[in-house]
Amino acid sequence: MKIFLDSANLDEMRKAAEWGIIDGVTTNPSLIAKEGLPIHDQIRAICDIVDGDVSAEVVATDAKAMLEEGRSLAGIHENVVVKTPLTRDGIQATSRLSKEGIRVNVTLCFSAAQALLAAKAGAYIISPFVGRLDDIGIEGMDLISSITKIYRNYGFQTQVLAASVRSPIHVIDAAKAGADIATMPFKVLDSLFNHPLTDKGLAQFLKDWEKVFQETHASR
Numbered sequence: 216m217k218i219f220l221d222s223a224n225l226d227e228m229r230k231a232a233e234w235g236i237i238d239g240v241t242t243n244p245s246l247i248a249k250e251g252l253p254i255h256d257q258i259r260a261i262c263d264i265v266d267g268d269v270s271a272e273v274v275a276t277d278a279k280a281m282l283e284e285g286r287s288l289a290g291i292h293e294n295v296v297v298k299t300p301l302t303r304d305g306i307q308a309t310s311r312l313s314k315e316g317i318r319v320n321v322t323l324c325f326s327a328a329q330a331l332l333a334a335k336a337g338a339y340i341i342s343p344f345v346g347r348l349d350d351i352g353i354e355g356m357d358l359i360s361s362i363t364k365i366y367r368n369y370g371f372q373t374q375v376l377a378a379s380v381r382s383p384i385h386v387i388d389a390a391k392a393g394a395d396i397a398t399m400p401f402k403v404l405d406s407l408f409n410h411p412l413t414d415k416g417l418a419q420f421l422k423d424w425e426k427v428f429q430e431t432h433a434s435r
C-alpha cells in the first residue's frame with residue numbers, strides 16, 4: 216500500500232520526505248488555504264520536495280470551468296494529479312481530462328455506486344472518505360472493502376485511496392481491506408512509528424551497552 220501525506224505544509228513535507236517513506240501527497244482547498252499561498256505556487260513547492268503523485272483540487276463547480284482549471288493545474292508539474300469532486304460535472308470533467316491523458320483523483324466519494332461512476336469515467340484514483348463516514352455513524356472502512364471488491368470483479372485500473380484517515384487503526388484496516396493508497400495527516404504518519412516496547416527495548420540495549428563499554432574502559 217502506498218502512503219501519501221494529506222497536507223499542504225512544506226515543513227511536514229520535508230520531514231516526511233526525509234524519512235523516505237512517502238509515495239505522494241494529497242491536498243484539498245482547505246489545506247491549501249491554511250498555507251496562504253496561491254495554489255500554483257504551493258503545488259510547485261510541494262512537487263520540488265516530494266517525488267510522487269501530488270493531488271491538486273479544482274474549485275470550479277461546472278464541468279467547463281473544471282476542465283480549464285484541471286488543465287492549468289496539470290501544467291504545473293508532471294507529477295500533478297487533478298482532483299475533481301464526485302458530482303455530475305466532476306465526473307464529466309474527469310471523463311474529458313482522462314481522455315486527454317490527464318490523471319484525475321475523484322474526491323468526496325461516500326458510496327460504492329459513486330466509485331463505480333468514477334472508474335467508468337477513467338479516474339486514476341478514487342478517494343472514499345473513511346473518517347467522515349465514521350463521523351456520521353457509518354463504518355467507513357466497509358466502503359473501502361466494497362470498492363476494492365467491485366474494482367477487482369471488473370478489472371478497473373482506478374486506484375483506491377483511503378482518505379479522511381484519522382488514526383493508525385485506519386491505516387492498518389485500509390491495508391487489510393486492500394486499499395492501494397492511504398493518505399494521512401502528518402500527525403497520523405508520525406504516530407505509526409510509536410510503540411512503547413520499541414522505546415523500552417532500545418533504552419535497555421543502550422544501558423547494557425553503556426555498562427560494558429564503561430567497564431571495559433575502567434579495567435584498562
Ligand code: E4P
Binds near residue numbers: 241322342344
Ligand atoms: C483527501 O484527499 C482529503 O484531503 C482528506 O483526506 C480529508 O480528510 P478530513 O476528512 O480529515 O478532512
